[in-house]
Amino acid sequence: MSHTERRLEALKGYLTWTTVGRICLALVPLAMVLVILGGLTMGAFYALGFGPLLGWAWGSFEAATSWWAKGLIALATLGGVAGFAAVVWRLGERLREEFGTW
Template structure:
């Protein structure tokens, strides 16, 4: 019995040491893992391909919509340019004698204002006493000895001249309004 126990102990002891063949284990694990990794990569590649195709379809839709929008905008701009070209060509044709007459009629108020200004400075000015008033102001300015008197005379003369110009301007605007509604 002792020899059998010894023999069993030797067998148990021999079997407790596991000898692993690393090459066979590596081949087995590599085959299993390789197959699983290939399956996972193929699955992931399929999902990525599907996502890329859907994204590509969305981008194509957006691109088509944007192209359509830009096309509409360009067509609107082209219509506006065509309208402007028609207006310009119409303006070229409208500059006839009737147009010249309208320009002349529009310039009548300005001519009347110029005539009034000339009259004020010339004969009309003599009739209204503008010339003698300015002559008197100049003589007074030259005769004044104090600087403050000269400043006072100069300021009052300039204020009077500006007042006359203001009256001419107001009358010119009234004439312009009258002839504009003509």
């Protein structure tokens, strides 16, 4: 236990603002990729008509009076969103396999 405490004390001073800045700078490409993929996914999402479909599902959920009807609507809606996410994930995997890693 004392060995671990000494090691943590030795490492405590290594995290400077320069290191934090370098870590943030290293994460910029990841953030850009996530923003671009999010934009493409959301564009495809609305182009396929999922925006109005989810609006209709939310309206149906609010109009439902019984708990089981709300549960079925929520389950079907979340299942549809999960299915769409799985399709996008598989398409991304195929693209990665076809074009390789960068």
